[in-house]
Amino acid sequence: MPTGPSRESAALVAIACGLAWLSPLRSSADEGDAAAPARAVVEKYCLSCHKGEEADGGLDLVKLMAKGSPSSNRKPWRRVKENVEGGTMPPDDHPQPSEAEAGALAAWIDAEVEKAGCDGPVDPGKVTVRRLNRAEYDNTVRDLTGVDFRPADDFPSDDVGYGFDNIGDVLSLPPILMEKYLAAAEAIASRAIDVGGDGEPPVKVYEGDDLGAAGGSPHHDDGRMLSSDGEVAVTHDFPRGSEYVARIVAYGQQAGDQPARMELRLDGRPLRTFDVAAVEGAPGVFEHRLRAPAGRHRLSAAFINDYWDPNHPDPSRRDRNLIVRSIEIQGPFRGPGDEPPPGHALILVNRPTKPEEFGDCAVAVLERFLRRAYRRPVTGGEVAKLVRLAELARENDESFERGIQLAVQAVLASPQFLYRVELYRPKRDRKGKVIDQPNGVPLSHDEVASRLSYFLWSSMPDDELFRLADEQKLHDPAVLEGQVRRMLRDPKSEAFVANFAGQWLQLRNLDAASPDPEQFRAFDEPLRVAMKRESELFFAAILREDRSLIDFIDADYTFLNERLARHYGVPGVSGEEFREVKLPTRERGGLITQASVLTVTSNPSRTSPVKRGKWVLEQILGSPPPPPPPDVPALADDSKGPLVGTLRQRTEQHRANPSCASCHARLDPPGFGLENYDAIGAWRERDGGLEIDASSEMPTGEKFRGPAELKAVLRSRKPEFARTLAEKLLTYALGRGLEESDACAVDKITKATADDGDRLSRIVLEIVKSDPFLRRKG
Incomplete structure (x- = not known):
């Protein structure tokens, strides 16, 4: 199971030498004969490192004796078996168990774990109240209000746990985020509903730190000063395509024979030029009416006639500068042919035709909106509070639309919208006493609808899911x-x-990848985009077209456009459009040969067999290595002197350090197998003028030469990959790290997947029908 953001990952490698084996080995007389060989292996090969306060990896087997038998600790025991059979422990410089000894230990683990069974009560796991992450927030706002402008781009980044950013335990709510929520709620409600009427359109004023400056001095006592050609800019959310008025309050520090000159721009496009003859103490207001499309756009005031004469006899006339005090945007103004925003009709499903209908229409509108926003049935009291808020607008002589807009704004800032809450509904006897339910309690149908929609869409349920929940x-x-x-x-x-x-796949890291431009001149933005798109289309095809998950390891096809095909050396592909392409050789095919993965697992100036090997262990085989010891130098800083030769040869010199050897024995082999790909995924035969050796041997004994044979080794370990992928998908679907009680569900999911031709879609289907997905802890 994924170990998440804890120290457990470090310990799990070490548990190949023991974890909690001693307690069951001595627990009862009837187990004694079967346990004796396993106990002997542990005592002979493991206790020298794993006991006491200084136990390696923080793993003290003596303290773990109280954890009970493997039948109640399935998760660590599975990892124990993997490491025993994989030969990764004890380290190479320690005495090694014979094949018979290791086999006896693995067989005993199998027998003990099997005793746990999956036929009895199984706890479906805890539920943490989860905040919507940034992607979920944007998508939910889009589907709820018709507003699609990515307000969460301004939010702080979400924390990550267990490899994903939708984990309830790490999605905190810092004060700055609450401030962002309040501002976003106002902006969304304004964009979604056209308040109409003859009143003045809203005004947004940007000043002080709201103003961004490029060129000149960033700060000035009276605003932003541009002391050289540059611009002061704001990014504004225009609710809809319409007319707006921009007002710039500015003045100049005058010099030369021209006044300071200012150019108004929208997304870099000049709109109008102003002569700013105003001076300090009497700034001018410069106004322009413009038409802007809906969405986030950059409005800027640019200084375009900088002047400097150090020899002018009057020091106050030597330097011409522009000071922008504020930028104001008013609108939208309704113009001929302007249509209400899409959210207007989506939300305002009813409208009063006479004053006495206000209340009933508000109830109809807000009851439906609340049902969708809270993703559950709502009470009359919840609706009534919002209707009262809408009525306050009427009391202030504002329109029905304005009243609904205020209510929508309140809903978007409420915990019921921002969080996914799954309530505990205990079963009680006739006296009201809670009945123990060891299998947990079923989620409500509305909660299942939300689990489905946020799993597969990162958004709220649609009308069909709401209907099925109601039914x-x-x-x-x-x-x-x-x-x-x-x-x-x-x-x-x-x-x-x-x-x-x-x-x-860590594709998000590709956005921040920065290969050395001197060494990798082929890398540019179109190539970066193409790398990412290949992997996304590849994943989508395997998922939607019922293809085998083994294609992730090795496939004879991929998705290319001309730019990426040229990078790969694949002929016959022209144009920017991606299409499925049959691969001519086995140099490509499967995730580990895709440029996206190869680039994010490289350093800026060279490949990294360690990073690539770690990626294979974690994402394909589900066997993450521990972090390196704190006193081990990085490859480039090895203290034993300069490292020479190919990167492989330098890595082998580095691993000669005993502190490095045990981890590198696991990390390096799959990384060496990918050395024919450079740091941006292009094929190569030589490194630094020397021929590349891409052969290696896995700790489990499989030998290979190059990526094609490495893929064959990984194919042979299909059960490990299927389980790893099932665990990662279940973690993502549940929004929590997996627990010991989830092991049975993963067993069922992987068995059903194997019985259905190893289809990725089957994993998804079985997750949705599993107890952890449909039930919660009682």
Whole structure:
């Protein structure tokens, strides 16, 4: 199971030598004979390192004796077996158990873990109240209000746990985020609903730190000063395509024979030029009416006639500068042909035709809106509070639309919208006493609808899911399967590709990759975009077209446009459009040969067998290595003298350090197998003038030469990969780290997947029908 943001990952490598084995080995007389060989292996090969306060990896086997038998500790025991069979412990410089000894230990673990069984009560796991992350917030706002302008771009980044940014335990709510929520709620409500009427359109004033400056001095006592050609700019959310008025309050420090000159620009496009003859103490107001499209756009005031004469006899006339005190934007102004924003009709499903209908219409509008915003049935009291808020607008002689706009703003800042809450509904006997339910309690149908939609769409349920929830049908396996298939066909499932695959494959890191431009001149923005898109389309095809998950390891096809095909040396592909391409050789095919993965697992100036090997261990085999000891130098800083030769040869010199050897024995082999790809994923035969050696041997004994044979080794470990992928998908679906009690669900998911031709879609379907997905701890 994924170990998440704890120290458990470091310990799990070390547990190949023991973790909690001693307690069951001595627990009862009837187990004694079966346990004796395993106990002997532990005592002979493990206790020298794993006991006491100084136990390696923080793993004190003596303290772990109280944890009980493997039947109650399935998760660590599975990892124990993997490391025993993989030969990763004890370290190479320690005495090694024979094949028979290791086999006896592994067999005993199998027997003990099997005793746990999955036929009895299984706890479906805890539920943490989860805040919407940034992607979920943007998508939910879009589907709820019709407003699609990514307000969460201004929010702080979400914390990550267990490899994903939708984990409830780490999604905190810092004060700055609450401030952002309040501002976003106002902006969204304004964009969603056209208040109409003859009143003055709203005004937004930017001043002080709201003003961004490029060129000249960033700060001035009276605003922003441009002492050389540059601009002061703001990014404004224009609610809809319409007319607006921009007002710039500015003045000049005058010099030369011209006044300071200012150019107003929208997204860099000049709109109008002003002569700013105003001076300090009497700034001018410069106004322009413009038409702007809906969305976030950059409005700037640019200084375009800088002047400097150090020899002028009057010091006050030597330097011409522009000072911008504020930028004001008013609108939208309703113009001929202007249509209300899309959210207007989506939200305002009813409108009063006479004053006495105000209350009833407000109830109809807000009851429907609240049902969708809170993603559950709402009470009359909840609706009444918002209707009262809307009525306050009427009391102030404002329109019905304005009243609904205020209510929508309040809803968008409420915890019921910002959080996904799954309530505990205990079963009680006739006397009201809670009945123990060891299998947990089922989620409500509305909660299942939300789990489905946020799993596959990163957004709220649609009308069909709400209907099925109202009809109490979302615990029916056939209905669930039909909905999953429908939802995966929907374009909104692109969010699942971007958010799950983007984090599992670490594609998000590609945005920050910065290969050395001197060494890798082929790398540019179009190539970066193409790398990412290849992996997204590859994942989507395997998911939506019922292809085998083994294609992730090795496939004879991929998705290319001309730019990426040229990078790969694949002929016959022209144009910017991506298409599925049959690969001519086995140099490519599968995730580990895709440029996106190869680039994010490289350093800026060279490849990194260690990073690539770590990626394979974590994302494919589910066997993460521990962090390196704190006193081990990085490859480039090895203290034993200069390292020479190919990168492989330098890495082997580095691992000669005993502190490095045990981890590198696991990390390096898959990384060496990918050395024919440079730091941006291009094929190469030589490194630094020397021929590349891409051969190696896995700790489990499989030998290979190059990426094609490495892929064959990984294919042979399909069960490990299938389990790893199932665990990662279940973690993402639940928004929490997996627990010991989830092991049975993962067993069922992987078995059903194997029985259905190893289809990725089957993993998704079985997750949705699993107890951890449909139930919660009682």
